[in-house]
Amino acid sequence: MSISLSSLTPREAISDTLYRCLLGLDTNDLPMFKSAWLAEDPDVSIAVGDTVTLGFDNITEAVFKRIGALDTTHFTTNIRIDLKDGSDKASLTSYTLAQHYRPGEGHNPEGQQLLTGGLYYVDLEKDKGDGLWKVKKWTIKFIWSEGDMSIVGR
Incomplete structure (x- = not known):
């Protein structure tokens, strides 16, 4: 897949940042996932509830390695983007639905699952190196969940 x-x-390029990240998770593709992050910035972060993870290596451990190995589908919609003309910084919000199964159990209709719904709040910057928009700060607010939270290690 082309990054x-x-x-x-x-x-569209700003929205594509979110799509690259989620596609990387759903296909367990670390280069695709990493392409969506300001990986060299020590202040890059993701917040899920009260848990804030700082630095891309820590994000890889806490998010990618845990979620990327699962059978997942992440959907995002109602994307709203705030971008000033000529700026290299932007923010977006979107709704999210994410379905999670243990590895290899996604096709099992009897398998345990976790479905979550919520909101994404993302601050982005345009990378001067490769010209791609990337996540600086991502806040995930879960509104509801159905199923087994232990699937994602919680």
Whole structure:
């Protein structure tokens, strides 16, 4: 899969950051996941509830290695983007639904699952190196969940 897509408008390129991250998780593709993050920035962070993870190596351990190995599908919709003309910083919000199964159990209709719904709040910056928009700070607010939280290690 190609990380960089041609002919995207600035707003599409910002949305594509979120899509790259989620696609990387759902396909267990670390290069795709990493392409969505300001991985070299020591202040890059993700917050899930009260837990804040700082630094890309820690995000890889806490998020990618735990979720990427699962059978998952992440959906995001109602994306709203705040981008000032000519700026290299933006923010977005979106709704999310995510279905999680233990590895290899996604096709098992009797398998335990976890379905979550919530909101994403993301601050992004345009990377001067490769020109891609990337996550600086991501806050996930879960509104509800159904199923077995132990699937994601909680």
